[in-house]
Amino acid sequence: MQRQQVQPPGEAGVIILGGGVIGLSLALALAEAGLRPLLIEARSFGGAVTAGSLAGIGVHMHGMAEFHLMTEACRLWRDLAAKVGNPFEYNPQGQIGFILDQEGMESGEAWVAEESALGAPCRLLTPAQLREIEPGLTGPVLGATWAPDSATVNPFFAARTLLRLAREAGALAFEHCPAAALLSQGGRITGVRLANGQEIRADHTILAAGPWSQEIAAPAGVMVPLRPRQAQCLVGLRQPPGTIRHVVSAVERRGGVDAGYTQIQQSVNGQILFNTVITPVDSGAAGRDRINEVPASFVTSSIDMLVRLFPALADLVLLRSWVRFEAVSPDARFMAGRLAPEGLWICAGDNGSGYCRALMLGRYLAGEISGNSRAGLAPDLVAQARALYAPARFSQQAA
Amino acid sequence: MSEPQTHFRTDEGAVAQILDCDIAIVGAGPAGLAAGEAAAGTGARVILLDTFAAPGGQYSMQPTQGDSPFTDTPAVRLAREATARLAARGVQILTRAEVFHAAKRQDGSFRLAVSQQGAARVIRAGAVIAATGAMERPLPFPGWTLPGVIGAGAAQRLLKTGTGSLGPQGKTVLAGSGPFLFAVAQTFAKAGAPLDHLVEMRRPGVREALGLFLAHPSRLPEALRLMADLKASRARRHSGHMVTRALGTTCLEAVEIAPLGPDGQPGMAAARVLDGVGTLAIGYGFQPVVDLTTQLGADHGHDPALGGFYCQTGADGGTSLAGLYAAGETCGLGGANPARLSGRIAGLSAARGLGFAAAPDETAIKALRRARDFAARLAALWPAPQRLPLSLPPDELICRCEDVRVTDIRAAIQDGAREAMAVKLWTRAGMGPCQGRICGAGLSAVLEEAGVTAIAAGYNRAHLPLRPTPIGIVRAAMASGEWDI
Amino acid sequence: MSQPIRITLDGDEIEVAPDLPLTSILMERAPGWRESPRLQARRGMFCGMGLCFECVVEVDGQWTRACMERSRSGMEIRTADQRRSAGGGHV
Numbered sequence: 001m002q003r004q005q006v007q008p009p010g011e012a013g014v015i016i017l018g019g020g021v022i023g024l025s026l027a028l029a030l031a032e033a034g035l036r037p038l039l040i041e042a043r044s045f046g047g048a049v050t051a052g053s054l055a056g057i058g059v060h061m062h063g064m065a066e067f068h069l070m071t072e073a074c075r076l077w078r079d080l081a082a083k084v085g086n087p088f089e090y091n092p093q094g095q096i097g098f099i100l101d102q103e104g105m106e107s108g109e110a111w112v113a114e115e116s117a118l119g120a121p122c123r124l125l126t127p128a129q130l131r132e133i134e135p136g137l138t139g140p141v142l143g144a145t146w147a148p149d150s151a152t153v154n155p156f157f158a159a160r161t162l163l164r165l166a167r168e169a170g171a172l173a174f175e176h177c178p179a180a181a182l183l184s185q186g187g188r189i190t191g192v193r194l195a196n197g198q199e200i201r202a203d204h205t206i207l208a209a210g211p212w213s214q215e216i217a218a219p220a221g222v223m224v225p226l227r228p229r230q231a232q233c234l235v236g237l238r239q240p241p242g243t244i245r246h247v248v249s250a251v252e253r254r255g256g257v258d259a260g261y262t263q264i265q266q267s268v269n270g271q272i273l274f275n276t277v278i279t280p281v282d283s284g285a286a287g288r289d290r291i292n293e294v295p296a297s298f299v300t301s302s303i304d305m306l307v308r309l310f311p312a313l314a315d316l317v318l319l320r321s322w323v324r325f326e327a328v329s330p331d332a333r334f335m336a337g338r339l340a341p342e343g344l345w346i347c348a349g350d351n352g353s354g355y356c357r358a359l360m361l362g363r364y365l366a367g368e369i370s371g372n373s374r375a376g377l378a379p380d381l382v383a384q385a386r387a388l389y390a391p392a393r394f395s396q397q398a399a
Numbered sequence: 400m401s402e403p404q405t406h407f408r409t410d411e412g413a414v415a416q417i418l419d420c421d422i423a424i425v426g427a428g429p430a431g432l433a434a435g436e437a438a439a440g441t442g443a444r445v446i447l448l449d450t451f452a453a454p455g456g457q458y459s460m461q462p463t464q465g466d467s468p469f470t471d472t473p474a475v476r477l478a479r480e481a482t483a484r485l486a487a488r489g490v491q492i493l494t495r496a497e498v499f500h501a502a503k504r505q506d507g508s509f510r511l512a513v514s515q516q517g518a519a520r521v522i523r524a525g526a527v528i529a530a531t532g533a534m535e536r537p538l539p540f541p542g543w544t545l546p547g548v549i550g551a552g553a554a555q556r557l558l559k560t561g562t563g564s565l566g567p568q569g570k571t572v573l574a575g576s577g578p579f580l581f582a583v584a585q586t587f588a589k590a591g592a593p594l595d596h597l598v599e600m601r602r603p604g605v606r607e608a609l610g611l612f613l614a615h616p617s618r619l620p621e622a623l624r625l626m627a628d629l630k631a632s633r634a635r636r637h638s639g640h641m642v643t644r645a646l647g648t649t650c651l652e653a654v655e656i657a658p659l660g661p662d663g664q665p666g667m668a669a670a671r672v673l674d675g676v677g678t679l680a681i682g683y684g685f686q687p688v689v690d691l692t693t694q695l696g697a698d699h700g701h702d703p704a705l706g707g708f709y710c711q712t713g714a715d716g717g718t719s720l721a722g723l724y725a726a727g728e729t730c731g732l733g734g735a736n737p738a739r740l741s742g743r744i745a746g747l748s749a750a751r752g753l754g755f756a757a758a759p760d761e762t763a764i765k766a767l768r769r770a771r772d773f774a775a776r777l778a779a780l781w782p783a784p785q786r787l788p789l790s791l792p793p794d795e796l797i798c799r800c801e802d803v804r805v806t807d808i809r810a811a812i813q814d815g816a817r818e819a820m821a822v823k824l825w826t827r828a829g830m831g832p833c834q835g836r837i838c839g840a841g842l843s844a845v846l847e848e849a850g851v852t853a854i855a856a857g858y859n860r861a862h863l864p865l866r867p868t869p870i871g872i873v874r875a876a877m878a879s880g881e882w883d884i
Numbered sequence: 885m886s887q888p889i890r891i892t893l894d895g896d897e898i899e900v901a902p903d904l905p906l907t908s909i910l911m912e913r914a915p916g917w918r919e920s921p922r923l924q925a926r927r928g929m930f931c932g933m934g935l936c937f938e939c940v941v942e943v944d945g946q947w948t949r950a951c952m953e954r955s956r957s958g959m960e961i962r963t964a965d966q967r968r969s970a971g972g973g974h975v
Contacts, residue, residue: 044817045815051824157825159824160815164814176817237947238831238921269801269922293862294862296877296883300874314870314871315871316869317868317869318870319832319864320830450934451934464904535931537930553931553932557907557908557911560908561905561907565911566908567914649926651915688935799930799938800937801922802921
């Protein structure tokens with residue numbers, strides 16, 4: 001492998017601010033499009049929001065509007081895993097949406113009906129069918145949705161792979177290299193100044209710093225309506241393989257942006273990852289930079305739900321916990337595209353499920369920035385992405 | 400969907416017992432015991448916690464068997480007597496009690512979540528003293544994961560608290576670096592357990608030793624006793640040597656040692672194999688246990704002479720977090736004397752901070768300075784190796800919990816991991832039950848090879864749970880209503 | 885020396901001294917009683933003070949560090965050996 005440069009160059013084709021899974025995906029797609037990307041990460045690559053992700057890859061329960069884009073997003077992950085020998089534990093394990101009450105049943109039926117109509121292989125399971133697919137889930141469920149095509153990746157290994165691929169494709173990437181300010185000239189963003197004073201010029205600069213994007217943009221007069229929301233996870237000690245066979249999540253209340261959620265899964269190394277949030281809370285901007293502990297109420301609700309669904313895990317030993325911060329947009333969709341000043345772009349607003357969309361968004365913006373349709377998504381998907389992700393949809397509020 | 404989630408409990412009956420005190424002291428070694436005595440003497444209500452079955456820590460660990468030759472050693476007596484005095488003063492001593500979570504609340508008070516023999520407790524405290532001590536700082540070497548290769552401290556614990564025998568058949572080798580090896584050799588002698596070989600990286604010269612004891616003559620008798628016991632153990636002493644390999648298939652069978660050249664590297668041409676070895680007790684030094692203080696967010700410094708990352712304290716034992724004090728080896732290695740003195744100082748300060756009448760003990764402060772000077776001079780005679788003393792074969796393990804090889808670590812660094820956290824994420828090293836405590840030194844040594852200093856690599860801050868804890872206990876503690884305020 | 889007590893170790897009833905660290909009992913038999921997760925390599929007590937988790941066994945069904953636990957009359961200890969013959973489970 002070639003040695004990395006020690007210093008960022010003074011000029012680049014595109015500057016990407018933020019080395020999480022979004023920034024890394026952008027770096028890969030832009031490098032493949034020949035746009036000479038330079039990725040700047042304040043700390044470690046994939047060390048913040050990305051490191052706290054459960055990295056679910058699936059279309060299930062993400063809504064009809066994004067269905068085709070999400071299908072493409074999932075395909076890109078599947079293809080990448082196949083192409084590079086799956087160093088990031090791409091695991092098409094399938095996803096169960098457990099149903100505990102009548103309201104959940106109605107939601108589950110509606111999800112399945114809509115997604116099936118669009119060609120997704122998901123279906124409803126009776127408790128008996130569920131028992132066959134997920135034998136350890138013996139809790140009092142009325143049924144479940146089943147999306148056999150949902151997958152997971154190892155969030156750390158996937159970030160590491162994307163970094164390697166991006167560099168191999170010609171991207172430059174620097175960690176521990178915080179940006180201090182956007183540079184502007186004649187109303188146009190022309191690059192960034194690093195915390196160490198170095199200035200880097202580029203025709204395009206992309207904010208891909210998740211919940212930190214706002215504060216990078218604000219001094220340049222650009223308002224980004226993203227708020228940080230705390231998310232967290234508990235990890236139990238390694239269990240025998242197959243203790244939990246699939247991603248187990250609560251069937252989401254339809255249309256609920258801030259509804260509670262549950263996700264339980266077993267990692268490839270056997271550890272049990274589980275979290276149940278009853279009411280998500282905003283953390284406030286300051287919380288995002290502290291190293292927080294998980295809230296007590298979250299610990300109890302997560303343990304209760306795990307044991308309710310998987311009573312055999314009542315003796316599980318807790319090993320780790322972590323907190324992360326998701327960037328939440330007003331309508332719970334990504335902001336991906338141009339911002340008001342010329343030369344400035346954004347790709348942020350994961351709303352807790354950025355991992356799945358990362359490769360797709362990278363492709364999308366590579367096409368938009370290069371103007372080369374071969375670098376981007378298919379034309380029909382580009383049109384959908386523009387309609388769904390355009391940052392301009394918030395320009396009223398931003399002004 | 401969110402509705403029904405609030406309507407059940409894992410076990411409604413399991414509620415943590417709440418215990419109130421002014422000062423909670425975590426760790427009942429020499430520092431914690433001294434802190435407890437000092438604090439209780441001011442009238443403060445004190446709770447003293449320890450993971451083990453009896454107070455004493457590593458230094459004064461209590462034998463379990465009535466016929467043990469260690470029943471009446473000065474160190475053992477010291478803890479037994481201190482414990483009796485504490486009990487008489489009404490100090491509540493919780494043994495087999497492991498702190499798995501700690502928080503400081505907005506009102507300035509602290510909460511500790513404790514797992515004690517299958518039960519959950521929550522301790523309310525006005526101030527906390529972290530006297531969590533030190534642990535082995537293992538450096539990986541070829542074969543170090545073979546059963547029969549144990550820490551030098553583990554050997555000592557087994558001899559003192561067990562039946563006086565290490566167990567495995569075959570010869571016993573004690574190896575590593577530093578004065579602690581002599582203490583372990585002394586333990587072998589006292590237990591009547593055979594010690595066949597002592598392999599030490601460095602043997603300080605007479606002049607160096609003379610300098611130390613001229614400055615601290617009161618420490619000479621203890622040192623002479625250690626040397627006499629070492630001789631009495633009849634162990635064959637290999638000075639200027641190191642263990643280069645532990646050999647065996649399913650468990651330890653032999654140990655390869657080699658003399659160190661002027662460059663500090665083992666001369667493999669002169670390496671030889673000690674056959675028929677059942678136990679290799681190896682120790683390259685210790686590191687402060689800082690999980691409690693890092694979780695609470697106190698400032699930590701790094702100094703190889705103090706064992707790596709340590710909790711920073713002022714002259715009064717206070718950390719950067721008001722109400723949190725640290726004593727003993729949590730603040731850096733130094734042995735039992737600085738531990739006792741810093742414990743006393745922290746105990747008085749914590750009480751004073753809560754409004755109890757407790758004048759600073761100027762004598763203790765002065766004595767602590769002197770005790771730390773001795774510890775620093777002693778440490779300087781045996782600098783702890785920071786780098787891997789020999790190059791590891793690519794397949795050798797760094798992380799024992801997750802079976803992560805040195806080649807995996809090097810590849811992650813090559814791919815751009817430049818800090819401890821990044822290496823952990825990209826390799827899983829440190830994600831297992833030990834949470835990086837055992838692989839930390841090895842990992843940091845591999846990062847050093849790549850030019851990343853220990854300070855730049857940083858430490859992985861501890862989070863809930865500080866030690867693996869059953870979810871039923873975690874739930875009972877967290878459902879107590881004492882948190883998130 | 886106090887009266888010996890009876891405990892069960894991997895299905896065998898044995899007599900040991902009371903209040904003895906389990907590592908003492910296990911080391912006496914063989915220094916490796918656990919298996920590492922990925923390589924299935926033999927492991928046993930390493931740090932001896934509750935921090936490395938290499939000495940873990942099941943005591944009365946609970947995941948337990950052998951170095952932190954002491955012999956009690958009637959206790960049942962299972963190591964990786966017995967679990968493997970019983971068809972699985974990691975410690």
